[in-house]
Amino acid sequence: MLINVATLAQEPIGHSRRYQADGESVSVPEVGFEQTITGPIRLIRSERGILVTASLDLDPVGLMCDRCLEPFEWPMHIEFDEEYVIARDPTTGHRIEADQDEFVVDGSWHLDLSEAVRQYEESALPIQSICRPDCRGLCPTCGQNLNEADCGHAAAGADHRWSSLASLAEQLRGSDEEEQHGAPEA
Ligand SMILES: [Zn+2]
Ligand SMILES: [Zn+2]
Known part of the structure; x- marks a missing residue:
């Protein structure tokens, strides 16, 4: 999802916009990442760029259960505040140096949420994938999935x-x- 911030970038610090993403797609093709996002997005003009505050539901992610080895879906929700740096201030012409790990608004005033969504999705994934809290796993003796039958x-x-x-x-x-x-x- 690309948001054009050409107008907001020329407004005073503190000015804001609200958006509602409704199943919009985001993608980072270099790493094969694709997602859809739904939820409110707020953009606020900050000193160095645009502060993005988002609370987004994503498509559930397919995981494999560590206990029973069956695939299952993990519901995804992410929330973040991130500042997107504007390389050249449109009103003063000042150049702003962005650090390598900072998000930036590109030269055609597009703010792209894709990479932020990818990073926050990654950190929202469970450390241990368990299909449900009471998953009984596999029998250590014969390998039977104990959720399905008792050996x-x-x-x-x-x-x-x-x-x-x-x-x-x-x-x-x-x-x-x-x-x-x-x-x-x-
Ligand atoms: Zn399981
Ligand atoms: Zn068994």
Whole structure:
């Protein structure tokens, strides 16, 4: 999505515009990035350029679950404030040096949100991809997806654990009884 800021760039600091993106596409072809954005965008004339404040819903991103290895969709929402530097001030003619990692308004007064959306999407991706909080994952014994069917291995393991806990509890109960028996005699 390109926004023409030729007029806003000539206005005093603090002047602003509001836009509403409604499924507009953004893309960074060099890295094969494509997205659509929906949500409010506010542009404010700042000292060095245009401050962009955006709150955007994106298309969900396809991920693979770390536990069950099934594909699932992750809903994407990003919010950011970023200043886009205007290289040459249209009213004073002053040149402004932008750092390499800063966003800039290009020579034809286009403000392109694509790269910002790409970066914020990247940082909004989950560190651990889990299809749902209660995903049961794959059986470590036979590889069965435990969300779809129960192969019985997990239950067998649980039974085993439970039986050793039960025998421990029995032992503890036994020693309690001994203490109780022994106390009056001491
Ligand atoms: Zn899963
Ligand atoms: Zn199994």
